[in-house]
Amino acid sequence: MDIAIDLGSDRTRVFIEGKGKVLDEASVITFDVDSEQIYAVGDEAYNMIGKTPYGIKAVHPLDGGVIAQSQLVEDMVQILLKEVCSVKVVMPRVVTTVPCDVTEVEKRAVVNAVSAFGVRKVYLIENPKAAALGCGIDIKSPHGTLVADIGSGTADIAVISLGGMAVSKTYKQAGAAMDDEIVKYIRKHYNLIIGTNMAESCKKAIGCVKVPDEEKFFRVKGRDAVSGLPRFVDVKSSEIKEAVEEIAMGIVRAIKDIIEETPPELLSDIYTDGIILTGGLAKLGGFAKLISEQTKLRVRVHKYASDCVIMGCGKAISLIGEADKQQVNGVSPLLSAY
Structure with a gap:
């Protein structure tokens, strides 16, 4: 076994x-x-x-x-x-x-x-x-596939062909860095100190990188930085977008860097198939749409993105x-x- x-x-x-x-x-x-x-x-x-x-x-x-x-x-x-x-x-x-x-x-x-x-x-x-x-791709075929696995610690991006990686890059800011940015944002704008678990719950509930059609709200609870007493505030999804946007754009730039370094023959395969997104952060609101807009390529998020690896x-x-x-x-x- x-x-x-x-x-x-x-x-x-x-x-x-x-x-x-x-x-x-x-x-x-x-x-x-x-x-x-x-x-x-x-x-x-x-x-x-x-x-x-x-x-x-x-x-x-x-x-x-x-x-x-x-x-x-x-x-x-x-x-x-x-x-x-x-x-x-x-x-x-x-x-x-x-x-x-x-x-x-x-x-x-x-x-x-x-x-x-x-x-x-x-x-x-x-x-x-x-x-x-995990996505069911035959990685041994002479066909280029661009996979971006975006997790908590890193975003791993690679073009795979013939069982190896033609070009690859690890971007060392992903989900956990977004949680830290949310903690800083809440502290700066609301004078409220929250923990990373609360920030993560907030990101999962209303996190997005594109302004949603309908605003969502999430109640964050923590300690008032001035009085030291417990307090809560209701934050909007557009505020969380503001907090995590910079890291999301860093991941997009890393994907664009990989595309620029990819040999032309492999790039023609990627143009046909698009980009495959996996990892827990792949399902962040509007992330696939943002990558698609920035790279002009089709982006697919696997149904079981978290379990692909x-x-x-x-x-x-x-x-x-x-x-x-x-x-x-x-x-x-x-x-x-x-």
Whole structure:
């Protein structure tokens, strides 16, 4: 039995061969600062962010798509995998994802975190390749496909052909950076201090990058910066647009940069097929329309945008045999094996 893991900055997902997606939890861990005892992981730990007593911390150990605190990630992965692998799986092989512009040190950190569970071999695959596989695209064909996987920590954009990436780029500001901008915006305009979880809820409820036909409202609650007392304000979707617009335009510029660097033959395929958007942020209100207007290309958002990477990772399990033999038509879609 082989396993696929999508270690995201916001969510960690696990796919087991023959069972499908078995786990989808927040990439958060709660621990004691002094004794390093772990109290909770996943969604349970996510609900503790900003609510922990003195001496206990709830943190995202992955930041910008890469591992920021390796020991915590190892502990988190072990606990989450024990939940879904009731009987200790005998040395499984694991496929896991990494961003496009990943360094050798960052790759090794991912491999070490996953290896702590006791695995036979770890194979790495870049996010856009996994997302393309999850969308049902034949990535080994000599046909150019532009995939933008926009998550919480990074936006990974790549043109895929013959199992490899012709051009690729990782833009290190995405969903989490938008949450931070919302926190700053509310503080600046309303003198109200809110947490990142509240900002994320606000973004999911009324977040958009195009002015909507009908204004939506969301009640944010926090602490008054002047009096220090609890207070709430009702914010409009047009205000959230103002807060997140700059980051959205940064992602659009990154996509345009990739298009400019793409060889003409591949560009003709992309002109025919358009751009495929995956990742949690792909469904942000008006984002696909904004990208379409800026690039003059058709943009498609996958129905299950958030799950494309883990489903593609699951499909990549079948490529392990080819990667081991090193005989593939073109380049092996799996990056490397450890």
